[in-house]
Amino acid sequence: MCAKRPRPTAIFIDDIAVITDEHWCDAGRQLLEAVSERPAVTCVPVEHHARRAASRDAGLRIVSYSWIRPTSGAGPSTVEPLPTGSDLTEPPPHTFGGRLDPWHDGALSFVAAGSGIVTGSRSVNAPPVYDPGGTVATIDRLIGDRPALVRTALACAGRRGDVLACVVCADGDDNLAVVLERARFQRVVEVWTWG
Numbered sequence: 001m002c003a004k005r006p007r008p009t010a011i012f013i014d015d016i017a018v019i020t021d022e023h024w025c026d027a028g029r030q031l032l033e034a035v036s037e038r039p040a041v042t043c044v045p046v047e048h049h050a051r052r053a054a055s056r057d058a059g060l061r062i063v064s065y066s067w068i069r070p071t072s073g074a075g076p077s078t079v080e081p082l083p084t085g086s087d088l089t090e091p092p093p094h095t096f097g098g099r100l101d102p103w104h105d106g107a108l109s110f111v112a113a114g115s116g117i118v119t120g121s122r123s124v125n126a127p128p129v130y131d132p133g134g135t136v137a138t139i140d141r142l143i144g145d146r147p148a149l150v151r152t153a154l155a156c157a158g159r160r161g162d163v164l165a166c167v168v169c170a171d172g173d174d175n176l177a178v179v180l181e182r183a184r185f186q187r188v189v190e191v192w193t194w195g
Contacts, residue, residue, distance in 0.1 A: 010039040010040055010041045010093070010193070011037040011038075011039070011040040011041075012040075012041055012042070012095050013035055013037075013040050013041070013042040014042070014043075014095075016028075016031065016032070016042060016051075018031065021050040021051075022050075024050035024051050024053065024054040025050070025053070025054060025057075028050070028051065028054040029054045029057050029058045032054060032055060032058035032060065033058045033059070035194055037194075038194060038195070039193065039194070040193065040194045041063070041093055041095055041191055041192065041193045041194075042055075042060075042095070042191070042192050042193075043066070043095045043189045043190065043191050043192070044189065044190050044192055045188065045189055045190075046065075046187055046188055046189065046190060052190065055192045059194070059195060060192040060193060060194055061171075061192065061193060061195075062171045062190050062191065062192055063092065063093045063170070063171055063191050063192070063193045064092040064093050064094055064168055064169060064170050064171055064190075064191040065168070065169045065171065065177070065187050065189065065190055065191070066094065066166050066167070066168055066169075066187070066188055066189040066190075066191070067166070067167045067168075067169055067177075067180045067185035067186065067187050067188070068164055068165065068166045068167075068185060068186055068188055069154075069164070069165060069183065069184055069185040069186065070132075070163060070164055070165075071137070071154050071155075071157045071158030071162050071163060071164065071165050072151075072154045072155055072158050073155060073158025073159050074155055074158070075151050075152065075154065075155035077152065077155055077156060077159070078112065078113045079110035079111065079112050079113075079152060079156060080110060080111045080113070081109075081110060081111075082102055082103065082109040082110055082111055082117065082119065083111070084103055086102075086117070088102065088117070088119065088141060088143070089141065089143060091119070091140035091141050091168065092140065092168050092169065092170035092171075092173070092191075093170075093191055093193065094138070094140060094168045094191055095191055096121065096138050096168075099140075100119065100120060100121045100138060100140050102119035102120075102141075104121075104122055105122070106122035106123065107119070107120060107121060107122050108120035108121060108122070108137045108139065108153065108156060108157055108160070108162075110152075110156065112144075112148065112149060112152045114145075114148075115144050115145040115148040115149050115152060116142070116143045116144015116145055116146075116148075116149055117141065117142075117143040117144060117149075118139060118141065118142055118143075118149050118152065118153045118156075119139070119140060119141040120137050120138055120139035120140060120141075120153065120157075121136075121137060121138040121139075121140075123135035123136070123137060123160060123161060123162050124136055124137075124138070126164070132163050132164040133163055134161065134162065134163030134164070135161060135162045135163065135164075136162055136163070136164045136165070136166055137153070137157035137160075137162040137164070137165050137166070138165075138166045138167075138168065139153055139165060139166065139167045139168065140167075140168045142167070142176065142179075146175065146176055146179045147179050147182070147183070150167070150179055150180065150183050151183070153165060153167075154183075165185075167180055167185060168191075169187075
């Protein structure tokens with residue numbers, strides 16, 4: 001079983017399931033191999049070892065990770081709005097409905113004096129199964145002094161009422177992964193893509 005949800009940048013293949021984990025090595029792999037739409041992405045919980053193995057065996061590859069932690073609400077806050085039309089790097093792929101619009105009303109996007117740029121989502125509700133007890137900020141770009149930007153983003157998200165921050169980290173961006181680990185984020189989801 002799986003559900004296909006069109007997104008602006010790729011088809012999101014969601015709700016992939018087999019009867020028991022033992023079926024990921026055969027029926028699950030075949031289900032993954034049967035997906036023909038391109039580009040397509042799916043997300044797999046880090047702790048779902050059988051599904052991760054089936055994804056690898058079916059020829060999928062990891063393109064990014066979602067890291068989460070509670071916001072702090074305290075810390076540096078000298079930020080200015082992100083100027084419209086700023087030249088930004090392409091964000092890593094994720095499954096949150098296409099590219100996040102850094103200029104959307106309510107987006108967590110700013111320039112932090114001396115540190116760099118953060119772009120992220122407006123406050124959103126998590127699906128009920130993941131509900132952290134409040135809204136979530138998804139951050140898809142940290143351009144500049146990443147440790148400082150992470151601290152500032154956590155503070156800004158907390159002050160606006162978000163209880164959780166989710167940072168999207170591209171596969172291979174070891175620098176950001178280390179920064180997030182040191183800031184007590186947890187890597188919880190992998191985004192996989194078909195060729």
